[in-house]
Amino acid sequence: DPVDDKQALFDFVHNISHSTSIKWNENSSVCKTWTGVVCSKDQSGVIELHLPGAALYGPIPPSTLSRLSALQVLNLSSNTLTGPFPSDFSKLRNLSSLCLQYNNFSGPLPLDFSVWKNLTVMNLSNNAFSGNIPSSISSLTHLTVLNLANNWLSGEIPDLNVPSLQQLDLANNNLSGNVPQSLQKFPSWAFSGNTLAFLPPALPVQPPNSKPRKKVKLGKHAMLGIVIGGCVLGFVLIAVLMIICRYNKKGENGIVEKPKKELFSKEGLSRKHDKNNRISFFEGSNLAFDLEDLLRASADVLGKGTFGTTYKAALEDATTVVVKRLKEVSVGKKEFEQQIEIVGSIRHENAAALRAYYYSKDEKLVVYDYYEQGSASSLLHAKRGEGRIPLDWETRLKIAIGAARGIAHIHTQNGGKLVHGNIKASNIFLNSQGYGCVCDVGLPTLMGPMPPPAARTGGYRAPEVKDTRKSSPASDVYSFGVLVLELLTGKSPIHTIGGEEVVHLVRWVNSVVREEWTAEVFDVELLRYPNIEEEMVEMLQIGMSCVARMPEQRPNMPDLVKRVEEIRQVNTGTRPSSGISTPILNTPTPPSETAGPSFLPQ
Numbered sequence: 228d229p230v231d232d233k234q235a236l237f238d239f240v241h242n243i244s245h246s247t248s249i250k251w252n253e254n255s256s257v258c259k260t261w262t263g264v265v266c267s268k269d270q271s272g273v274i275e276l277h278l279p280g281a282a283l284y285g286p287i288p289p290s291t292l293s294r295l296s297a298l299q300v301l302n303l304s305s306n307t308l309t310g311p312f313p314s315d316f317s318k319l320r321n322l323s324s325l326c327l328q329y330n331n332f333s334g335p336l337p338l339d340f341s342v343w344k345n346l347t348v349m350n351l352s353n354n355a356f357s358g359n360i361p362s363s364i365s366s367l368t369h370l371t372v373l374n375l376a377n378n379w380l381s382g383e384i385p386d387l388n389v390p391s392l393q394q395l396d397l398a399n400n401n402l403s404g405n406v407p408q409s410l411q412k413f414p415s416w417a418f419s420g421n422t423l424a425f426l427p428p429a430l431p432v433q434p435p436n437s438k439p440r441k442k443v444k445l446g447k448h449a450m451l452g453i454v455i456g457g458c459v460l461g462f463v464l465i466a467v468l469m470i471i472c473r474y475n476k477k478g479e480n481g482i483v484e485k486p487k488k489e490l491f492s493k494e495g496l497s498r499k500h501d502k503n504n505r506i507s508f509f510e511g512s513n514l515a516f517d518l519e520d521l522l523r524a525s526a527d528v529l530g531k532g533t534f535g536t537t538y539k540a541a542l543e544d545a546t547t548v549v550v551k552r553l554k555e556v557s558v559g560k561k562e563f564e565q566q567i568e569i570v571g572s573i574r575h576e577n578a579a580a581l582r583a584y585y586y587s588k589d590e591k592l593v594v595y596d597y598y599e600q601g602s603a604s605s606l607l608h609a610k611r612g613e614g615r616i617p618l619d620w621e622t623r624l625k626i627a628i629g630a631a632r633g634i635a636h637i638h639t640q641n642g643g644k645l646v647h648g649n650i651k652a653s654n655i656f657l658n659s660q661g662y663g664c665v666c667d668v669g670l671p672t673l674m675g676p677m678p679p680p681a682a683r684t685g686g687y688r689a690p691e692v693k694d695t696r697k698s699s700p701a702s703d704v705y706s707f708g709v710l711v712l713e714l715l716t717g718k719s720p721i722h723t724i725g726g727e728e729v730v731h732l733v734r735w736v737n738s739v740v741r742e743e744w745t746a747e748v749f750d751v752e753l754l755r756y757p758n759i760e761e762e763m764v765e766m767l768q769i770g771m772s773c774v775a776r777m778p779e780q781r782p783n784m785p786d787l788v789k790r791v792e793e794i795r796q797v798n799t800g801t802r803p804s805s806g807i808s809t810p811i812l813n814t815p816t817p818p819s820e821t822a823g824p825s826f827l828p829q
């Protein structure tokens with residue numbers, strides 16, 4: 228056994244609060260029996276340490292793990308580790324994979340990443356790291372995965388020109404400025420939840436003429452020509468300026484309008500619109516503007532989704548709306564209008580009202596109210612770590628109840644033929660009563676065939692759905708189930724664990740429940756609320772029934788509404804007084820998914 232490494236691990240585990248599942252016996256072989264420890268072939272040193280979800284709590288004791296000089300893989304994800312990034316990790320020169328996601332680390336990232344020359348996977352997401360992204364990351368020439376999402380990182384993104392990089396996620400930070408050219412190849416969701424611009428490459432600056440210029444003597448005629456030419460140009464410029472000033476004067480009062488930030492036009496919203504095409508408003512929308520107003524509105528990009536770019540637009544009359552610029556609309560104008568009329572007529576407190584639309588050859592726009600509090604996704608995942616306001620159980624319950632009611636209502640529309648087709652946490656907002664409210668109804672039917680499940684939507688999409696246009700009520704139920712599991716676990720439908728390993732939330736929940744570690748599935752943020760154990764377990768059972776592999780085994784929406792509404796009523800007054808004990812439920816695994824990885828090695 229590597230004696231020094233064994234001692235280092237011992238010092239670590241004795242100085243940190245941890246779960247009882249770490250069974251490290253001093254008298255047994257560290258290489259053969261210690262949970263989560265992997266040694267080199269010749270057993271001369273510990274090369275991997277995997278302790279995800281091991282209830283590690285507090286700062287990493289200094290001079291413990293940093294003594295594992297041969298360590299290559301360190302996975303301490305999904306714990307409650309706090310404090311700054313451990314500075315002594317700089318001694319772990321052989322690290323190739325560093326996974327500290329889903330903890331409460333805070334403070335700046337280390338300045339000098341060049342010490343970890345072999346690093347290929349780095350996941351520091353879902354912490355409270357702040358400050359800038361260090362440019363020294365570009366010295367990591369083997370880096371393939373970089374995930375810094377859901378932190379408090381700010382400032383500009385340095386030009387991380389790492390050719391080996393294959394996966395990048397910087398979403399939900401406070402980053403600003405332009406996305407460097409070298410990173411624009413990554414999908415836009417990797418940058419969402421920041422204030423970033425995707426600017427085209429700057430035009431190359433003409434190199435100064437290397438040849439020494441010859442001094443040319445100008446003759447008298449040439450000088451006269453230049454003076455006259457200069458005067459004419461001056462007059463033209465003054466005339467143009469006067470015309471511009473006149474044009475900008477408003478009415479009689481002579482006030483010149485302030486220049487506006489016309490992001491729509493900058494982003495390329497076509498000005499070649501057909502004069503005959505007007506924005507059509509739906510009943511009760513209280514909005515009145517035309518395309519010109521929209522073009523003049525100052526707009527911020529909220530994100531780029533499956534259907535196009537979404538903008539938050541502030542109109543001149545101080546109204547704020549959300550405008551989706553749909554790309555790849557495959558249906559013609561008539562079909563578009565028929566479909567959009569169905570969606571636009573929906574009025575339900577749990578379905579976001581479609582306020583207006585615009586259809587022309589070049590542009591297709593849909594307009595919604597702006598939901599200030601953000602989506603269930605941002606409430607759940609943004610800014611994990613210190614300084615975050617946790618999403619309480621009451622709100623999660625209300626999100627699920629509202630979403631269920633909204634989806635159930637959608638399924639009754641158009642003679643029972645309407646489906647949502649894209650239920651996901653980023654499409655659920657909070658209505659004025661704090662209940663879930665479903666947005667983006669029916670958009671998939673307007674689009675061309677969508678590509679096979681991309682990482683961002685795949686986690687919500689029912690296994691039988693190969694093309695988003697072919698969604699069904701049962702596939703909406705599946706997506707709702709994933710949303711429920713996301714609300715319970717605080718984890719995204721697809722996330723990485725151990726860096727290289729992609730985890731499907733549905734499989735993970737199934738495997739944890741099967742292993743009788745049910746309490747481990749719940750979001751640590753929920754553990755602070757007393758007496759909600761039974762409610763969470765009920766919700767878990769609901770979520771798991773929705774994600775059954777076979778569509779016919781899933782419940783229908785009206786039944787689901789009843790079940791989620793009953794969670795509170797049933798448990799009122801009968802809730803246990805204690806916290807969570809393990810195991811609290813031993814549910815037989817539904818025949819839905821194959822087993823996936825669990826958080827702790829057995």
Ligand SMILES: Nc1ncnc2c1ncn2[C@@H]1O[C@H](COP(=O)(O)OP(=O)(O)OP(=O)(O)O)[C@@H](O)[C@H]1O
Binds near residue numbers: 535536596597656
């Ligand atoms: N009405 C709205 N009010 C506030 N934020 C919104 C609104 N509609 C969308 N957003 C936010 O804007 C961002 C981009 O939305 P968009 O719908 O384009 O993409 P998405 O939800 O990430 O994916 P998808 O296109 O598959 O729905 C998301 O963060 C979303 O939550």
